[in-house]
Each structure stands twice: as structure tokens, then as C-alpha cells.
Amino acid sequence: MRPYSQVLERLRASGLRPTRQRLALAKLLFDKGDRHVTAEILHAEAMSANIRVSLATVYNTLHQFTAAKLLREIVVDSSRSYFDTNTDPHHHFYFEDSGRLADIPGDQVVVAEVPSPPAGTTIESVEVVIRLAEEAA
Amino acid sequence: MRPYSQVLERLRASGLRPTRQRLALAKLLFDKGDRHVTAEILHAEAMSANIRVSLATVYNTLHQFTAAKLLREIVVDSSRSYFDTNTDPHHHFYFEDSGRLADIPGDQVVVAEVPSPPAGTTIESVEVVIRLAEEAA
DNA sequence: GTGTTTGCAAAGTGTTTGCAATTTA
DNA sequence: TAAATTGCAAACACTTTGCAAACAC
Numbered sequence: 001m002r003p004y005s006q007v008l009e010r011l012r013a014s015g016l017r018p019t020r021q022r023l024a025l026a027k028l029l030f031d032k033g034d035r036h037v038t039a040e041i042l043h044a045e046a047m048s049a050n051i052r053v054s055l056a057t058v059y060n061t062l063h064q065f066t067a068a069k070l071l072r073e074i075v076v077d078s079s080r081s082y083f084d085t086n087t088d089p090h091h092h093f094y095f096e097d098s099g100r101l102a103d104i105p106g107d108q109v110v111v112a113e114v115p116s117p118p119a120g121t122t123i124e125s126v127e128v129v130i131r132l133a134e135e136a137a
Numbered sequence: 138m139r140p141y142s143q144v145l146e147r148l149r150a151s152g153l154r155p156t157r158q159r160l161a162l163a164k165l166l167f168d169k170g171d172r173h174v175t176a177e178i179l180h181a182e183a184m185s186a187n188i189r190v191s192l193a194t195v196y197n198t199l200h201q202f203t204a205a206k207l208l209r210e211i212v213v214d215s216s217r218s219y220f221d222t223n224t225d226p227h228h229h230f231y232f233e234d235s236g237r238l239a240d241i242p243g244d245q246v247v248v249a250e251v252p253s254p255p256a257g258t259t260i261e262s263v264e265v266v267i268r269l270a271e272e273a274a
Numbered sequence: 275g276t277g278t279t280t281g282c283a284a285a286g287t288g289t290t291t292g293c294a295a296t297t298t299a
Numbered sequence: 300t301a302a303a304t305t306g307c308a309a310a311c312a313c314t315t316t317g318c319a320a321a322c323a324c
Binding site for chain 2: 312313314315316322323324
């Protein structure tokens with residue numbers, strides 16, 4: 001977890017001014033434990049919390065937070081971007097029917113034998129996504 | 138590898154008429170070994186091969202082939218869809234700078250300890266993507 | 275002939291951008 | 300007050316859709 005109190009210093013360290021919008025979005029993101037949000041979800045939450053923020057600013061903020069390593073972007077759906085408040089290396093369940101994303105807890109997935117990267121490249125990340133269908137087999 | 142010769146029967150089995158466009162696209166896809174294409178790439182290839190196909194038909198065909206299990210869709214980039222002619226379970230390197238996708242050969246990645254799926258769900262697939270940055274560390 | 279498929283152009287969706295007005299330091 | 304940030308609307312890239320013409324069986 002990344003307490004909201006750390007956010008202010010993190011923003012400063014990244015040269016991001018702690019504006020009303022950024023602080024409010026940070027509060028929504030980091031006050032409730034680990035979360036997976038899309039821009040649209042976060043914008044809707046801000047609206048219901050009576051925070052006036054444009055969708056464009058939500059997009060900007062999500063990307064700035066990602067650059068500041070407060071968030072991690074997760075690619076599971078070619079039509080939407082997800083952002084994860086848990087930036088530690090870990091993996092995901094993706095519920096295909098509902099579009100929900102969930103962390104796979106702890107070390108429940110282990111990738112053994114990671115291959116060495118092709119010459120001239122470096123491994124940025126190793127991501128495991130387990131796609132799930134709702135309903136039993 | 139899935140020889141082109143099997144395609145015709147596969148199409149019939151899926152209730153897809155072997156039209157000029159579908160056969161030509163199948164030839165492009167399956168005659169050259171394992172491939173990773175986007176709709177735009179395949180359309181461009183068809184154009185240079187003097188095959189008259191609209192982009193809309195390329196999209197339709199890619200989805201129909203995917204439904205017929207001749208292709209597998211790979212999600213690595215939230216702005217483009219990739220299709221893989223290798224439908225066997227396997228994993229991928231993704232070259233973030235160039236947008237290229239490559240199979241990780243054989244058993245060079247092993248996911249040990251796949252967690253059991255949450256109640257009421259079935260595992261559809263386990264996908265590993267190793268994201269690569271070009272240039273050495 | 276009948277139902278399927280195609281191609282086009284228009285519509286759709288999620289995301290980004292240009293720029294004037296506003297806010298922060 | 301200088302520089303950063305916001306909000307809006309327009310622009311964007313990729314993908315899907317509606318429908319008449321062309322095609323497969």
C-alpha cells in the first residue's frame with residue numbers, strides 16, 4: 001500500500017505541482033488499498049465525489065502518476081487502459097466477462113526459467129495474465 | 138505450422154465460404170510459418186500482393202479465423218490488436234520500441250504453481266509477455 | 275434464386291492535443 | 300508575473316457497422 005500522505009512528496013519529487021485535481025485523484029486512488037482503474041472509472045468516481053475534473057485531466061494525471069511510478073499500467077484489453085495502484089511486481093487475473101482485474105496474491109505465480117532476452121535488448125517486465133471465464137467448467 | 142491446404146476444410150467446417158478474399162488472406166497468413174500481424178499490416182501486404190481487399194474485410198476475416206481457431210489474438214498493446222498464426226499455447230517477447238512481437242521458443246518459459254481460479258471461474262489461458270527495451274543495459 | 279459476403283463510407287470508442295483561461299509558486 | 304495546469308472541443312487512431320452491390324452455392 002502507498003499511503004496518501006506519501007503522495008505529496010512524490011509529486012514534488014517528480015516536479016508535479018500538488019494541484020486540487022491531482023490531490024483529489026490521488027486520494028481516490030490511494031486511500032482504499034490496491035485498485036485497478038480505467039480513466040473512465042476514475043472520472044466517474046470523481047464526479048460522484050463532487051470533484052470537478054475533466055476527463056482529459058484524468059488521463060493526464062494517470063500518465064503522470066505512472067511516469068512518477070505511483071501507478072503501473074496493465075495491458076489486458078486492446079480497447080481500454082488499466083492502471084494499478086500496486087507497483088510491486090505481481091501478476092493478474094482478468095475476468096473477461098466483466099472486465100474486472102485482480103491481483104494474484106503473493107507468490108502464487110512463479111515464472112521459472114525466464115529466457116535470456118534477445119541480443120541488444122533488456123527485459124522491462126515479465127507479466128502474467130490469467131484470463132478467466134465466469135461460470136464453472 | 139498450419140499448412141494452407143488445411144485451411145479450406147477448416148473454413149468449410151466453420152461454415153465460412155472459401156471466398157477469394159478469405160483464401161488470399163489465408164495464403165498470406167499461413168504460407169510463411171509463424172506470424173504476428175495486425176489488421177493494418179495484413180491489409181498492406183494484401184495490397185502489395187495485388188489482392189483487392191478492403192480493410193473492413195481484413196478485420197472481419199481476422200475475427201472469423203480467430204473464432205475458427207485458425208488464429209489466436211494476443212493483447213500486448215492497448216491501441217492495436219495482434220493475431221498469431223501459432224494457436225498452440227506459448228508465450229511472447231514484445232519489443233516495445235518497434236511494436237514487434239515474437240514467440241518465446243519451446244519451453245523457455247515455465248509458469249510453475251498456477252493458482253487455482255477463483256470460485257465460479259475457469260482458466261481460459263495463461264499468458265506471459267516479456268516486455269523488452271531495445272539497447273543494452 | 276437465396277443467403278452470404280464484400281466494400282464503402284459513416285459512426286463509434288477510447289485517447290490525445292491545441293489553446294485560451296486559470297491556477298500555482 | 301512567469302511557468303505549469305486545466306478544461307473544452309476538436310482531432311486522432313483503430314475498429315465496427317449499415318447497407319446496397321456482388322458473389323457463392
